[in-house]
Amino acid sequence: MGVDGSDRGEGAGQLLADGEAQISLRQAEIAAAADALRAGGLVLLPTETVYGLGADAANPAAVAAIFEAKGRPRFNPLIAHVADLETAARIAQLDDRAYALARAFWPGPLTIVAPIRDANAVCDLARAGLDTVAIRVPGHPVSHAVLEAFGGAVVAPSANRSGRPSPTTFADAVAETGDKAAAALDGGPCAVGLESTVVSVLEGQPRLLRPGAVTRVQLQQIVGPLAEADDDAKRSPGRLALHYAPDAPVRINAKAPEAGEAYLAFGGGAGGERVFNLSPTGDLAEAAANLFSFLRAADRTKPSAIAVAPIPEDGLGEAINDRLRRAAGFIG
Missing domain, CATH: 3.90.870.10 (DHBP synthase)
Incomplete structure (x- = not known):
């Protein structure tokens, strides 16, 4: 199906x-x-x-x-x-x-x-x-x-x-x-x-x-x-200030997770129990396809927050960052 x-x-x-x-x-x-x-x-x-x-x-x-x-x-x-x-x-x-x-x-x-x-x-x-x-x-x-x-x-x-x-x-x-x-x-x-x-x-x-x-x-x-x-x-739909949000608070543009946080990485090198890499190769299309499912997966680990690595603003990155800013409670 x-x-x-x-x-x-x-x-x-x-x-x-x-x-x-x-x-x-x-x-x-x-x-x-x-x-x-x-x-x-x-x-x-x-x-x-x-x-x-x-x-x-x-x-x-x-x-x-x-x-x-x-x-x-x-x-x-x-x-x-x-x-x-x-x-x-x-x-x-x-x-x-x-x-x-x-x-x-x-x-x-x-x-x-x-x-x-x-x-x-x-x-x-x-x-x-x-x-x-x-x-x-x-x-x-x-x-x-x-x-x-x-x-x-x-x-x-x-x-x-x-x-x-x-x-x-x-x-x-x-x-x-x-x-x-x-x-x-x-x-x-x-x-x-x-x-x-x-x-x-x-x-x-x-x-x-x-x-x-x-x-x-x-x-x-x-x-x-x-x-x-x-x-x-x-x-347009999807314009609310707080939108696409998991239960845990979202912290964007984070270079690394803090204690108790899950981490959505972008690019190679990141790993760990609560680390979810949106795209190990830094591919924005792969990151977009994984974004919501990885937010959900990270949320299921019951973290104190979900930290997200910086995402480039070019191309599809504009849309990814729009969703992340709204998930974090900011108007993108």
């Missing part, structure tokens, strides 16, 4: 193709998940980023059940997941910049915030009362198959309880919110391991609202210079 994802449209498209044989063996499971969504139930879904807790985006009662299951503040908008660009264009008002981004990075870990076109397709509660919608086409074959079978938009925030590290394995997703789900699909470990990049395409320059696996440089290659989040920040 598993398949992975990718960080660009081309790679994700190949992944979808590679997963077709496996999906054909899971049609009953896919159909059951789509039926559960139509009935107003919640479904645990794998994506290439993290596991999501999904509901029919058009059903306010189902969306309310997500907020209740996660303990999520209702002013925090949800991302609508759809099967293809055509469906996205029926729901959101996509301009030339949005189409260029979608063609470059969908299916994949990019969310586009644009003016809402069909407010019935993504209900007011899912949009936190905003006149915009956050939308993406995921690149994981399992979630893609469910979306195709369902036929509409599915809001699917990370399947953790609000504020905790996002689940990147099926076991962690089930442990967090599995008791709230009418169906649960195992898609294996998430390949990206960080939530999607979020960029708004409204008036003025596009704005980077949340960094992710699609990097600032990649976005700029498509749409030119990016403005910072500013007032558009409210249009």
Whole structure:
């Protein structure tokens, strides 16, 4: 029951193709998940980023059940997941910049915030009362198959309880919110391991609202210079000051652990009973894929705190550091 994802449209498209044989063996499971969504139930879904807790985006009662299951503040908008660009264009008002981004990075870990076109397709509660919608086409074959079978938009925030590290394995997703789900699909470990990049395409320059696996440089290659989040920040999930946090306090940019601490290392040489090396070779993609699962593993050792080694800010490091600053209680 598993398949992975990718960080660009081309790679994700190949992944979808590679997963077709496996999906054909899971049609009953896919159909059951789509039926559960139509009935107003919640479904645990794998994506290439993290596991999501999904509901029919058009059903306010189902969306309310997500907020209740996660303990999520209702002013925090949800991302609508759809099967293809055509469906996205029926729901959101996509301009030339949005189409260029979608063609470059969908299916994949990019969310586009644009003016809402069909407010019935993504209900007011899912949009936190905003006149915009956050939308993406995921690149994981399992979630893609469910979306195709369902036929509409599915809001699917990370399947953790609000504020905790996002689940990147099926076991962690089930442990967090599995008791709230009418169906649960195992898609294996998430390949990206960080939530999607979020960029708004409204008036003025596009704005980077949340960094992710699609990097600032990649976005700029498509749409030119990016403005910072500013007032558009409210249009993106994942912007709370304390977010992605384990039970133990998090101490960032730590050169070494102190007594009683667990340590998330980065690069070679680190080892020990409570040491979890995000990437022995200093690979940022590997570190991103391991971040949330290692935070959880470190937390299970009941440390006095979790110290985290300095992570470079370039490329994918911007997204990793954003999550770490929020886990530590700082606004990134």
